[in-house]
Amino acid sequence: xxxxxxxTVLAGLAGLAGLSAVPRLMGAEITAGAWRGTEVDFGxxxxxxxxxxxxxxxxxxxICGAPGAPGARGVQRGGAGPLAQQCVAAGFTAxxxxxxxxxxxxxxxxxxxxxxxxxxxxxxxxLTPGQVFLGGEGQGAAGAFAWAADFRRALGxxxxxxxxxxxxxxxxxxxxxxxxxxxSPGTGISAARARAREIAALTRGDExxxxxxxxxxxxxxxxxxxxxxxxxxxxxxHLFARPxxxxxxxxxxxxxxxxxxxxxxx
Amino acid sequence: MQSENDxxxxxxxxxxxxxxxxxxxxxxxxxxxxxxxYRTMIDGLGALREHTSYAPAGAYFEKIELRxxxxxxxxxxxxxxxxxxxxxxxxNGFLAGDIADYKSTQMDFAHGGFVTVLPAYRLAPENxxxxxFDDMMYAASWLTENIGRYGGDPxxxxxxxxxxxxxxxxxxxxxLMATPLRDALRGVAGFDGFYDWRVARGIGLIGFYLGxxxxxxxxxxxxxxxxxxxxxxxxxxxxxxxxxxxxAPPTLGFAQLLRSQNIDFELHLLEGxxxxxxxxxxxxxxxxxxxxxxxxxxxxxxxxx
Numbered sequence: 019x020x021x022x023x024x025x026t027v028l029a030g031l032a033g034l035a036g037l038s039a040v041p042r043l044m045g046a047e048i049t050a051g052a053w054r055g056t057e058v059d060f061g062x063x064x065x066x067x068x069x070x071x072x073x074x075x076x077x078x079x080x081i082c083g084a085p086g087a088p089g090a091r092g093v094q095r096g097g098a099g100p101l102a103q104q105c106v107a108a109g110f111t112a113x114x115x116x117x118x119x120x121x122x123x124x125x126x127x128x129x130x131x132x133x134x135x136x137x138x139x140x141x142x143x144x145l146t147p148g149q150v151f152l153g154g155e156g157q158g159a160a161g162a163f164a165w166a167a168d169f170r171r172a173l174g175x176x177x178x179x180x181x182x183x184x185x186x187x188x189x190x191x192x193x194x195x196x197x198x199x200x201x202s203p204g205t206g207i208s209a210a211r212a213r214a215r216e217i218a219a220l221t222r223g224d225e226x227x228x229x230x231x232x233x234x235x236x237x238x239x240x241x242x243x244x245x246x247x248x249x250x251x252x253x254x255x256h257l258f259a260r261p262x263x264x265x266x267x268x269x270x271x272x273x274x275x276x277x278x279x280x281x282x283x284x
Numbered sequence: 285m286q287s288e289n290d291x292x293x294x295x296x297x298x299x300x301x302x303x304x305x306x307x308x309x310x311x312x313x314x315x316x317x318x319x320x321x322y323r324t325m326i327d328g329l330g331a332l333r334e335h336t337s338y339a340p341a342g343a344y345f346e347k348i349e350l351r352x353x354x355x356x357x358x359x360x361x362x363x364x365x366x367x368x369x370x371x372x373x374x375x376n377g378f379l380a381g382d383i384a385d386y387k388s389t390q391m392d393f394a395h396g397g398f399v400t401v402l403p404a405y406r407l408a409p410e411n412x413x414x415x416x417f418d419d420m421m422y423a424a425s426w427l428t429e430n431i432g433r434y435g436g437d438p439x440x441x442x443x444x445x446x447x448x449x450x451x452x453x454x455x456x457x458x459x460l461m462a463t464p465l466r467d468a469l470r471g472v473a474g475f476d477g478f479y480d481w482r483v484a485r486g487i488g489l490i491g492f493y494l495g496x497x498x499x500x501x502x503x504x505x506x507x508x509x510x511x512x513x514x515x516x517x518x519x520x521x522x523x524x525x526x527x528x529x530x531x532a533p534p535t536l537g538f539a540q541l542l543r544s545q546n547i548d549f550e551l552h553l554l555e556g557x558x559x560x561x562x563x564x565x566x567x568x569x570x571x572x573x574x575x576x577x578x579x580x581x582x583x584x585x586x587x588x589x
Contacts, residue, residue: 180285227285227555236551240539243553247532254285254527255553256576257539259520277572278285 060131069102070111070144077149077279078136079110079182080169082161101155101184108276111145129165129172137176151279153182153229160188163217170226180227181220182275188238211245218251228253229278233271234260254278286556287568294528294556294567319379319409322489326380343394347383350426354419356403357383358434359394365435368442368470368585369427370400373420373456375447375476375560378408378493389446389563396578399436401427412495417505420456424465440585441465443472443518444577447531447560448493450477450523454508458516471520471584473577475562476531479538480509509538514547520584521549524573526557552576 058066070076081102105112115132139145152169154162162181170178220226228246230239236257243255256274286294345359361367370393374381383404393400405419428438443460445453450473457472481490481501494500504510508517521542525535532553542549554561554569562573 224291229285229555234548237543240536240543240551244533244536244540247527247536247553250527252286252527252555253553254555255551257549257551259548259550280285280287 058135060128060135066132067102067114068111069106069114071106071109075143075146076106076109076111077146077151078139079105079112079151079153079279080132080162081105081112081114082152082154082158082165104272108272110151126168126172129169132169133172133174133176136173140176148177148179150176150178151180151182152178153180153184153275154186155184156187159183159186163188163213166220166226167216170220178226180229180279181217182229182231182279183239183242184271184275185232185234185236186230186239186242188242214242214245215249217242218246218249218253221252229256229275230254231256231258231271231274231278233258233268286554290556290568293564294558297558318489319492322377323380326376326385341395343391345387345391345394350403350423354403354405354422355383356401356423357387357390358402359387359390359400360434360436361394361397361399365399366432366437367397367399367435368440368581369431369436369438370398370442370444370581371420371424371427371456372400372402373405373443373445373449373452374402375445375449377489378416378448379489380407386446386563388565392565392574393444393578396574396581398442398578398581399431399434401431408489409492409495413493413500414505416493417452417456417459420452421459424456424460425463428465428468439468440470441468442470442581442584444475445473445477446475446562448478448490450474450531450535451479451481451508453477454479454517455505457518458508458512459505461516461518469518471522471581472518473522473580474524474535475573475577476525476529476535476559477523477538478531478534480507480534480541482507482510483537484534509541512541512545512547514545517547520580521547522551522577522580522584523549524552524554524562524577526554526559526561526569528556528558529561531559550580 058068060066066080102112102114113132136145136150140147150173152162152166153159159182162183166178166181217228221228228251230243230253232239239255239257243253246253256271256278258270258274343359343361345357347355348358349355372386372390372393374386376385381404383402386402390400390402401423403419403423405416405423407416424441424443427436427441431438443453443457445451445456453474454472454477457469460466460469478484484490490501491498494506500506502510504512523535523539525532529535535551536553539549539551552573554572557567557569557573561567561570562577564570565574
């Protein structure tokens with residue numbers, strides 16, 4: 019089911035991306051450093067760019083891009099952005115998603131395609147069975163939380179293990195003006211708390227874990243963490259100090275994500 | 285994400301964890317009954333610890349006397365020093381706890397490369413505030429003169445504490461920043477701590493610690509959050525808690541206060557970890573807290589902010 023707020027955020031993200039120009043290049047291979055990148059279409063022109071380790075199978079980490087946002091690293095030309103590359107280095111198959119809502123595509127439809135792609139590739143040994151994650155950085159984290167419930171439903175018995183927010187930009191600092199994951203300002207504290215309850219609901223029945231990791235500017239993650247704690251929701255939160263000269267805070271965040279998701283060292 | 289191992293352990297220990305909360309929140313007929321209940325409960329946890337087989341290698345342990353009547357456990361890494369130093373304030377509600385209760389914590393820190401001193405500060409209600417605080421201040425000064433004999437470097441000190449000791453460690457660090465020890469302080473860490481007793485008077489048996497004078501919650505030696513400003517704490521700050529820990533809200537609240545004051549810090553909240561989980565090395569989440577802390581502490585002792 020697509021809620022109005024979810025449709026708003028998806029439309030906003032997709033609109034920022036100018037997704038009408040996204041080409042359909044099913045099966046095309048894009049060389050990206052040491053890895054092989056592939057662009058796939060889950061159906062309905064919903065494009066994802068896949069970066070996988072050069073050999074073996076790896077857990078799938080779906081990344082919601084924050085296209086157009088300053089400093090966004092999720093969706094970049096050829097899907098070879100630094101975040102996707104770092105995720106591959108950390109032992110994941112990075113699947114970077116472009117939003118579809120701007121083209122009028124219901125996300126139930128393309129998420130079903132994505133779920134089928136996961137199952138087929140787990141069966142073929144390209145993806146690690148039982149290891150599916152969803153995440154995003156900055157505004158992309160808002161997209162990940164907005165999609166999580168629908169994606170989990172689409173995956174069915176293929177469990178969505180965790181949703182990961184990196185340096186999440188959720189508009190929640192001090193439970194501020196924008197609700198969690200909503201693109202509409204002015205929704206206020208009650209909307210933010212309502213969205214926190216939605217996020218907390220992901221953890222019911224021990225289904226999906228919530229992991230928040232930030233390397234500075236952590237106000238939004240902290241605010242969400244307080245709301246989740248108030249709801250007694252199980253979740254994980256890592257806030258590293260602001261980067262200092264000589265300290266690779268960004269690498270620390272990635273290493274922590276790897277540990278939090280229980281992945282072997284790449 | 286919480287491991288399957290931890291889920292099983294947490295399920296087993298959940299009633300005991302709940303008992304800790306009952307011990308802290310439950311009504312009692314009189315103060316003596318409350319203290320007796322609390323100490324019985326802590327003894328029970330100690331008995332549980334004795335049945336574990338955890339025994340880290342790579343360090344040795346001694347019980348020493350810092351001054352007449354003030355004892356401390358000291359754990360020292362094997363090998364050539366000088367090693368950075370940890371001064372740890374233990375928890376247990378300011379009412380209970382002994383050196384032996386925290387030996388595994390100390391040995392973890394020593395195994396991680398830190399000479400670690402854990403004083404048995406005077407406990408309430410027999411010795412109300414500031415007796416225990418003064419003992420810890422003395423222990424800090426003792427380090428300067430004596431830790432070299434144990435392979436420690438008095439110029440690199442991290443103050444730590446768990447549970448009520450978490451806020452205690454921060455208050456101690458704040459007080460030490462106004463002493464000549466300031467330059468030696470590289471960081472402070474609180475595990476599952478309470479940092480502002482003004483807003484948490486109902487939690488714990490703080491009234492016994494303060495000799496019944498709850499106005500003392502506004503003393504920065506009790507609540508580090510009081511009038512906290514940048515520059516009042518050491519350069520590197522660490523906080524940790526768990527999503528099943530009743531100290532999670534106070535820890536996150538303190539973190540937000542630090543952010544509002546533009547004071548940098550590092551925070552880790554582990555899924556499913558209950559109160560004082562770091563004391564249980566059988567827990568993957570407990571070991572993870574210790575690992576994250578040791579990484580932080582080594583960074584703090586090698587890079588100055």
